[in-house]
Structures are given as C-alpha cells and as structure tokens.
Amino acid sequence: MRKRHAILRSGLLLLAAWGACVQAAQPQHTWSGVERIVAVGDVHGDFDQFVKTLRAAGGVDKKLNWSAGKTHLVQVGDVLDRGPDSRKVMDLLMKLEVQAAEAGGAVHALIGNHEEMVLRGDWRYVNAAEKKSFGGEEGLRKAMAAEGRYGRWIRGHNAVIKINDVLFLHGGLSPKYAGKSLDELNRGIRDGLGKGGMGRDSAGPLWYRGLACGDPGEIQQTMETILKTHGVAHVVIGHTVANEITPSLNGRLILIDVGISRVYDGPACCLAIEKGTFFAVTAGQPKVELEMVAPVREKSPDR
Numbered sequence: 661m662r663k664r665h666a667i668l669r670s671g672l673l674l675l676a677a678w679g680a681c682v683q684a685a686q687p688q689h690t691w692s693g694v695e696r697i698v699a700v701g702d703v704h705g706d707f708d709q710f711v712k713t714l715r716a717a718g719g720v721d722k723k724l725n726w727s728a729g730k731t732h733l734v735q736v737g738d739v740l741d742r743g744p745d746s747r748k749v750m751d752l753l754m755k756l757e758v759q760a761a762e763a764g765g766a767v768h769a770l771i772g773n774h775e776e777m778v779l780r781g782d783w784r785y786v787n788a789a790e791k792k793s794f795g796g797e798e799g800l801r802k803a804m805a806a807e808g809r810y811g812r813w814i815r816g817h818n819a820v821i822k823i824n825d826v827l828f829l830h831g832g833l834s835p836k837y838a839g840k841s842l843d844e845l846n847r848g849i850r851d852g853l854g855k856g857g858m859g860r861d862s863a864g865p866l867w868y869r870g871l872a873c874g875d876p877g878e879i880q881q882t883m884e885t886i887l888k889t890h891g892v893a894h895v896v897i898g899h900t901v902a903n904e905i906t907p908s909l910n911g912r913l914i915l916i917d918v919g920i921s922r923v924y925d926g927p928a929c930c931l932a933i934e935k936g937t938f939f940a941v942t943a944g945q946p947k948v949e950l951e952m953v954a955p956v957r958e959k960s961p962d963r
C-alpha cells in the first residue's frame with residue numbers, strides 16, 4: 661500500500677514538473693537554413709490587399725490555402741486597426757499557420773504596436789466595421805481577452821525573430837534595447853501585453869522609429885550593436901511607411917511597410933528573400949531584385 665502511494669506521489673510530482681515546463685515554454689524565435697522567406701508589412705485591416713500581396717508572393721492558392729511549401733511567411737505586426745477587416749486577416753493567418761507548418765514552412769505573425777494597443781483596451785484606431793465584425797464592443801473585449809480566441813493567439817506570438825541572418829520586428833530597436841537578447845525582448849513584450857511595459861515604451865521594439873528616420877550617425881551605431889548582438893547581417897522592419905521596399909545602410913536595414921492597406925493607398929507589395937537574394941514582389945509586376953548597395957553618385961562636373 662505504502663509503495664503504491666510512493667509511486668502515485670512521484671507520478672504526481674512528475675506531472676507537476678511537466679506542467680511547469682509547459683507553462684514556461686516560450687515560442688521558438690530563431691530558425692536557420694530557410695531557403696525562402698516572404699515578409700509582409702503592416703496590414704491594417706485590409707484583407708483584400710493582404711490576399712493580393714500573398715498571391716503575388718505565391719503564398720496562397722485561389723481557395724486561400726497555403727501554397728508556398730517550406731517558405732517562411734513573416735508578417736511584421738499591425739494587422740489590426742484603421743481598416744475594417746482585421747478579423748478576416750487573423751482568421752486567414754490562423755489557418756495558414758497550421759497549413760504552413762504541415763508543409764514544412766511557417767507563418768510568423770509578429771506583435772505590432774496596434775496589437776499591443778488593442779489588447780490594452782486602447783481602441784482609438786479600431787474601425788467601426790471592425791467592432792461590428794466582433795458583434796460590438798463586448799464581443800471585441802471577449803475576443804481580445806487572455807482566453808479569447810484572438811487575444812490568446814496574439815499573446816502566443818513573438819515580437820522579434822531571427823531567420824537565417826535576418827532579424828524581423830515591427831518598429832525598431834533603440835540604443836536602450838539594441839543589446840538585449842531575443843528571449844529578453846520577446847518575454848518583455850509578451851509579459852506586458854494588456855498592461856503596458858516594454859510593448860508600450862516609445863523607445864521599445866514596437867514603437868521606435870529612430871532606425872527608419874533618425875540621425876544617420878546614431879542609426880549606424882545602433883545598427884552595429886544590433887547586428888553584433890544577434891549575429892545577423894540584416895534587420896527588416898515595418899511601422900514606418902515608405903513608398904517602396906527600401907534598403908538602406910547597404911542593405912543592412914530594410915523598410916517593408918509600404919502602406920498596403922487602402923487607408924494608405926500603397927501597393928500590394930512585399931519582400932521576398934530567396935537563397936539570400938532580396939526581391940520586391942508587387943502584384944501584377946515581375947519581381948525586382950533590390951539594389952542593396954547604394955549607387956555611387958557621380959560628381960557633378962566642374963563648370
């Protein structure tokens with residue numbers, strides 16, 4: 661009898677230990693050996709433009725099923741707000757997450773500042789039609805709660821990931837965060853979701869614009885720290901709208917928020933990295949290899 665108790669107790673202890681492990685498990689944030697990566701900037705509730713962009717990159721078929729095999733799709737955050745159809749975008753991403761994993765690929769829906777805002781209850785940018793799609797404010801609140809279908813989904817995501825030699829995130833890393841590890845950054849943001857913390861910090865990874873439009877000398881210095889800390893050659897960011905996929909610093913920094921949502925009226929365009937070569941992919945156009953090294957300006961002739 662006593663022996664049976666002992667066995668039962670050690671079994672329970674094992675179960676408890678396993679439970680603690682599961683709870684402490686963080687989602688994977690680093691991948692290597694990925695042949696093809698597609699990265700899409702801020703979607704802002706525009707389902708049609710998102711689908712158009714995915715189709716251009718060969719991500720989905722006519723029935724909106726995953727058709728990109730082992731490709732990794734990165735969406736750098738800000739699926740929510742401004743436009744009316746974020747719910748549909750999230751539903752599609754949820755489906756593709758499963759299908760891509762089954763095909764040996766992956767979908768990474770990163771956390772942006774608008775995900776952080778909506779989870780915190782800052783709904784200043786929530787479209788009226790978007791609220792309606794959740795059945796009103798109470799429905800939205802439930803859906804975005806920690807145990808709600810969408811709130812749980814977002815809370816399980818990363819904010820910063822590394823694939824091959826490329827770092828992906830929404831806003832940027834200021835000097836305050838440039839030397840922090842992926843564990844520290846992702847844990848810091850996830851732990852604060854719904855409350856604030858690192859995800860709300862204007863110098864934090866979700867909000868910082870200093871890499872996209874700051875002092876060139878400071879950018880250079882911060883970028884050096886980031887590249888060294890993470891052992892990467894490139895940093896890809898959204899959040900700050902540019903007219904086109906824009907490489908700077910000889911391709912070390914790439915801006916991919918081209919404002920694909922109709923609220924910005926930008927093109928259905930994304931970044932594709934194929935065996936280390938960078939392309940801009942735009943709907944209805946042949947893909948264009950990015951000019952990573954800025955052309956040397958010819959000296960103006962003396963007159």
Ligand SMILES: [Mn+2]
Nearest residue numbers: 738772773899
């Ligand atoms: Mn943003």
